[in-house]
Amino acid sequence: MKRFASTIIVLLILLTVGVGVATAQATWKPNKPITIIVPWGAGGSTDQVTRICAAEMEAALGQKIVIVNQPGASGSVGTKNAMDAPKDGYTWTAGAAADLATYKVQGMLDTDIRTDWNIYLSVANVSVVGVNVATPYKTFQDLLDAFKKKPGQITVATAGQSSAGHIGIEMIRKYTGIDYKHITYDGGAPAVIGCVSGETQATTQLAVEQANMIRGKAIRPLAVMSNTTLNLDGYGEIPPITNWIPDFKAGSNYFGIFIPKGVPQNVIDTVEKVWKDVIFNSQKIKDYAKANGAMFAPSYGKEAQDRAFAYYQPVAWLYYEAGKAKVSPDTVGIPRP
Known part of the structure; x- marks a missing residue:
């Protein structure tokens, strides 16, 4: 009986040590930045x-x-x-x-x-369709009409091929058949600044990249690429693009x-x-x-x-x-x- 009890105690000790070792091995403690x-x-x-x-x-x-x-x-x-x-x-x-x-x-x-x-x-x-405040476009319909009237001439700033802004304008093109002039930058922030400065007429970069410029009235937001309204702190409501393109789907x-x-x-x-x-x-x-x-x-x-x-x-x-x-x-x- 004593031998059995001793065996159990030894096994419990080994199990405890084993768990401790496994825990130590599972924890990474980086020793440099x-x-x-x-x-x-x-x-x-x-x-x-x-x-x-x-x-x-x-x-x-x-x-x-x-x-x-x-x-x-x-x-x-x-x-x-x-x-x-x-x-x-x-x-x-x-x-x-x-x-x-x-x-x-x-x-x-x-x-x-x-x-x-x-x-x-x-x-x-989510992406937002924003335009330079000096442009005549007051609604997304205004911009859409301009795309159709001047195919390949309306300039759109994005962070480059495969960026969120590029995906956004390509989705608009898919649903409406419009064409545009693509102006690319090395990031979303430079693309937004490009629109603000007048290098482009529009941008389709993300809300998080346009938010401060929208609040500062340096960009006019026309639509959010969603089926629900975006309520942006410090600005108000940005209407969903589905108001103009009902079957638009964006994840x-x-x-x-x-x-x-x-x-x-x-x-x-x-x-x-x-x-x-x-x-x-x-x-x-x-x-x-x-x-x-x-x-x-x-x-x-x-x-x-x-x-x-x-x-x-x-x-x-x-x-x-x-x-x-x-x-x-x-x-x-x-x-x-």
Whole structure:
């Protein structure tokens, strides 16, 4: 009996030690700063929310997170640099999941969001059709009429091919048959400034990128690319584009932080815990979303992949049908909706 009791005690001790070791192995304690490559210019939608998320995560990780802006080729340059960095967990990237998911379709980057990346989503954004205040366009119908009257002449600022703004104007083109003159910039913020300064007549970048200029009456918002009204803090209501294009369908454009697969598992386990404990409960991100016309929508793992897919699937086919894709989406695992 004594021998049996002793055996049980030894087994319990070993089990306790084993659990302790497993817990220690699952916790990543970074011993140097983490770099997040933002593959777009400073001040844009990716830059904005990534800086807030990084600041929120630093205390939980016990380490500084450094943001490095590396714009170029619609975000593919900075993303590739994150892919090529050592798989030690210290180099991440960020952006719209739809961009990451369609680089391969567009022939920009040979990567697959589902097999090559761990994704951590924070907010969902919507695009706004905004115009320079000196233009004569007072309603979206005015702008639509101008597109039709002057095909290929109305200038539209976006952050480049595959950006949210480019997706937005291409969706309008799909539903209405209009043509436009595409003027590209190295990020959403520069695109918005381009519209404000008069370099372009319109922009279709995200609400979060136009919000301050709208509040400052430097951009006139004509429509939000949604089927519901956007109530923007400090401005008021922006009508939905479905008032003019009833069958217009736009999903939620999710943004987040992306970590290449192949890094140590304890990095992923730790980041998932921090995302769940910190980002899911972040009042700063909630306040940012509310003030700038975004939706607070954190997720990770399969849920994040499923949310992202619901948006990038039709986007990939939009590019293909517009002749802007290098390969058919179904050849890279994205079936037709």
